[in-house]
Amino acid sequence: MTTSSPLIIALDYPSLDAALCMADQLDPARCRLKVGKELFTRSGPAVLEALHGRGFEVFLDLKFHDIPNTVAGAVQAAAEQGVWMVNVHAGGGRRMMQAAAERLAAHRLATRLIAVTVLTSMDAADLAETGIKVPLDEQVQRLARLARDSGMSGVVCSAREAGMLAASCGADFMKVTPGIRPRFAAADDQQRIMTPRAALQAGSTHLVVGRPVTQAADPMGALDAIEAELSV
Numbered sequence: 001m002t003t004s005s006p007l008i009i010a011l012d013y014p015s016l017d018a019a020l021c022m023a024d025q026l027d028p029a030r031c032r033l034k035v036g037k038e039l040f041t042r043s044g045p046a047v048l049e050a051l052h053g054r055g056f057e058v059f060l061d062l063k064f065h066d067i068p069n070t071v072a073g074a075v076q077a078a079a080e081q082g083v084w085m086v087n088v089h090a091g092g093g094r095r096m097m098q099a100a101a102e103r104l105a106a107h108r109l110a111t112r113l114i115a116v117t118v119l120t121s122m123d124a125a126d127l128a129e130t131g132i133k134v135p136l137d138e139q140v141q142r143l144a145r146l147a148r149d150s151g152m153s154g155v156v157c158s159a160r161e162a163g164m165l166a167a168s169c170g171a172d173f174m175k176v177t178p179g180i181r182p183r184f185a186a187a188d189d190q191q192r193i194m195t196p197r198a199a200l201q202a203g204s205t206h207l208v209v210g211r212p213v214t215q216a217a218d219p220m221g222a223l224d225a226i227e228a229e230l231s232v
């Protein structure tokens with residue numbers, strides 16, 4: 001089932017059972033689901049099969065970052081398992097991203113392919129410590145343009161950069177934004193955060209929400225509150 005909702009719920013759980021317990025409370029008409037490194041490393045492709053069987057579109061968030069041939073093979077493997085979207089790190093460079101995009105095209109695989117710019121858990125000081133001395137916004141802009149020119153359908157960025165990227169890369173270029181924090185939620189390890197409503201208004205095309213829902217005392221109540229905020 002496909003949905004018009006911008007919400008992608010991050011199933012960051014240590015077991016398949018825990019992830020499915022949450023998925024069974026959710027509705028594929030109301031959100032997509034994200035499978036990340038912890039859950040996939042624990043459960044493998046079985047989790048994709050289980051979520052697809054329940055009608056969900058799945059974003060496989062493994063952030064591939066390796067030599068072009070390796071990443072192209074990994075992206076192909078993900079797409080052949082029917083995921084809606086998969087990602088790589090834009091820092092892997094043009095030839096890596098192009099190889100991945102070309103592999104999908106060569107096999108007529110319609111999975112969306114996007115690239116991570118600067119992790120939402122990082123601030124300017126974190127970035128500088130890695131040796132990147134330009135302002136954080138400028139680095140996000142540079143990587144987003146490189147991703148677009150290398151055949152990506154969009155990027156992962158924070159909602160704070162979504163407006164800037166809508167102007168430079170176009171409204172249709174996907175701006176998938178984690179670091180979404182409703183007013184009732186803690187920031188946790190996220191540095192560049194925004195509320196759901198502000199993120200959509202800023203130009204995010206998709207909102208990734210994990211702990212504010214999955215770790216809430218009342219997860220469905222938290223999701224209802226987020227949806228209510230978005231529909232105001």
Ligand SMILES: O=c1ccn([C@@H]2O[C@H](COP(=O)(O)O)[C@@H](O)[C@H]2O)c(=O)[nH]1
Nearest residue numbers: 010036118119120178179208209210211
């Ligand atoms: O820059 C990035 C890229 C990916 N993520 C992932 O999104 C979710 C966010 O979860 P929260 O619990 O809402 O913080 C998580 O799975 C990350 O791996 C990101 O946060 N930032």
